[in-house]
Amino acid sequence: MKQLRIMAAVLIGKAVLALSRLWGNQGTVLPGYWARKVYPSILKELSAGVKKETVIVTGTNGKTTTANIIAHILRENGETIVHNAAGANMITGITAAFVAASDWKGRSRYDYALLETDEANVPLLLEEISADLLLITNFFRDQLDRFGELDHTIDLIKRAVDGSAIKLILNADDPLVSCFAQESGCEAYYFSYDANAYDQNDSQENREGRYCMVCGAPIKYEFFHYAQLGKYYCPNCGNKNPQADYRASDLLMRPFVQVSVNGNRIQSNLPGYYNAYNILAAAALADHLKITPVIIRQAISSFRSTSGRMESISVGDRECVLTLVKNPAGFNQLLSAFANDGQEKNLVLILNDNPADGRDVSWIWDVEMENIMREDRHIKKIYCAGQRSGDIALRVKYAGWPQDEISIAGDIKQGIEKSLRDNSELIYIVCTYTALFKTRKILMRLKNSGYSPKNRYESPLSEH
Numbered sequence: 250m251k252q253l254r255i256m257a258a259v260l261i262g263k264a265v266l267a268l269s270r271l272w273g274n275q276g277t278v279l280p281g282y283w284a285r286k287v288y289p290s291i292l293k294e295l296s297a298g299v300k301k302e303t304v305i306v307t308g309t310n311g312k313t314t315t316a317n318i319i320a321h322i323l324r325e326n327g328e329t330i331v332h333n334a335a336g337a338n339m340i341t342g343i344t345a346a347f348v349a350a351s352d353w354k355g356r357s358r359y360d361y362a363l364l365e366t367d368e369a370n371v372p373l374l375l376e377e378i379s380a381d382l383l384l385i386t387n388f389f390r391d392q393l394d395r396f397g398e399l400d401h402t403i404d405l406i407k408r409a410v411d412g413s414a415i416k417l418i419l420n421a422d423d424p425l426v427s428c429f430a431q432e433s434g435c436e437a438y439y440f441s442y443d444a445n446a447y448d449q450n451d452s453q454e455n456r457e458g459r460y461c462m463v464c465g466a467p468i469k470y471e472f473f474h475y476a477q478l479g480k481y482y483c484p485n486c487g488n489k490n491p492q493a494d495y496r497a498s499d500l501l502m503r504p505f506v507q508v509s510v511n512g513n514r515i516q517s518n519l520p521g522y523y524n525a526y527n528i529l530a531a532a533a534l535a536d537h538l539k540i541t542p543v544i545i546r547q548a549i550s551s552f553r554s555t556s557g558r559m560e561s562i563s564v565g566d567r568e569c570v571l572t573l574v575k576n577p578a579g580f581n582q583l584l585s586a587f588a589n590d591g592q593e594k595n596l597v598l599i600l601n602d603n604p605a606d607g608r609d610v611s612w613i614w615d616v617e618m619e620n621i622m623r624e625d626r627h628i629k630k631i632y633c634a635g636q637r638s639g640d641i642a643l644r645v646k647y648a649g650w651p652q653d654e655i656s657i658a659g660d661i662k663q664g665i666e667k668s669l670r671d672n673s674e675l676i677y678i679v680c681t682y683t684a685l686f687k688t689r690k691i692l693m694r695l696k697n698s699g700y701s702p703k704n705r706y707e708s709p710l711s712e713h
């Protein structure tokens with residue numbers, strides 16, 4: 250009887266998936282929704298069919314890229330995986346991924362399950378599936394939970410893993426994450442960056458972990474990697490970074506990350522300190538799954554970023570780097586990354602305020618925008634676009650950028666075109682969520698049409 254219900258749920262799910270694709274949707278959530286309607290325990294049943302291990306990747310920033318790198322490493326190692334798509338990281342999206350990866354009788358065809366999910370969703374997920382590993386990238390305040398919800402979420406995850414056999418892969422440099430194991434009693438493995446040339450002794454960024462998670466006293470830092478990640482200690486109780494199992498040394502960003510993880514020299518195509526952490530986290534987890542250093546190294550060097558997480562698109566002789574920002578920490582990281590590339594650049598900032606972006610755009614005032622003024626960031630010009638182009642322009646102005654040198658366009662196409670015409674080979678286009686896909690489409694159309702920014706009168710966009 251149970252087998253029949255599983256088959257019925259999978260069949261319905263697969264039918265909905267086929268229909269969604271027919272209608273031009275990706276079908277990342279609905280098949281899961283309907284499969285669960287038919288058989289509410291379907292995720293529990295299908296996830297029990299994972300042959301090797303089930304891995305959950307969570308944290309505020311970097312979980313999508315980290316999970317994508319891990320997926321790439323596993324595939325390069327010849328493994329079959331269930332991996333939920335970015336943006337479908339709630340229970341229904343994860344159920345949909347299992348339905349798609351099972352055969353029509355509900356039998357598993359996967360070695361590993363790699364599940365990316367929001368912090369708040371981890372406890373719900375653990376109620377239905379039995380995971381072997383939980384990787385936590387970092388905990389940052391998101392634009393939508395600015396009022397102490399982060400602490401509440403961290404507590405919920407701790408309670409969910411408490412007493413379970415799940416193993417933790419943790420960021421030893423984030424005091425909010427590294428304390429996890431002591432309190433949950435779970436077996437834990439840590440990854441950490443050694444001191445390097447990109448560290449800072451201090452900065453004015455918002456920092457989350459200013460108080461000791463053990464005793465509540467203010468913590469001190471020897472240095473910061475970025476945001477609250479760094480080498481810390483509590484003068485009151487002695488709480489400090491745990492000993493790392495995976496040590497990253499000799500970091501170089503020119504602008505792409507090169508780093509040695511326990512002596513394995515890795516070269517990537519990803520820029521910035523936050524990607525350095527994504528790479529380290531993925532390498533640590535892959536090593537834990539007994540993937541060889543050679544496969545890890547080769548897979549990371551062939552991994553390329555997609556869908557706006559530092560995707561590079563050439564339009565004529567212009568290099569456009571498209572990137573998604575959704576909170577102050579991510580924005581600050583981007584501005585820090587500029588210090589490492591040594592290249593002159595223009596900046597296009599596109600701010601929308603649709604529900605998926607967050608209706609409240611006041612988070613831009615928490616961004617350490619003053620960094621745009623620093624000479625070592627090499628920013629030549631700034632263009633502001635999107636539904637809230639005026640707001641982001643105002644923020645840029647208050648950061649000290651001369652008002653008459655800020656170009657504002659409500660229309661994204663116009664904003665991009667203006668920036669392309671300007672004389673700069675490198676353009677960073679920074680978007681909120683709903684602006685990202687539109688911007689990518691515009692850039693791809695320009696690229697494929699052979700658009701040359703040098704000739705401003707032959708823009709294919711001006712016809713539309």
Ligand SMILES: [Zn+2]
Pocket residue numbers: 461462463464465466483484485486487488
């Ligand atoms: Zn303490």
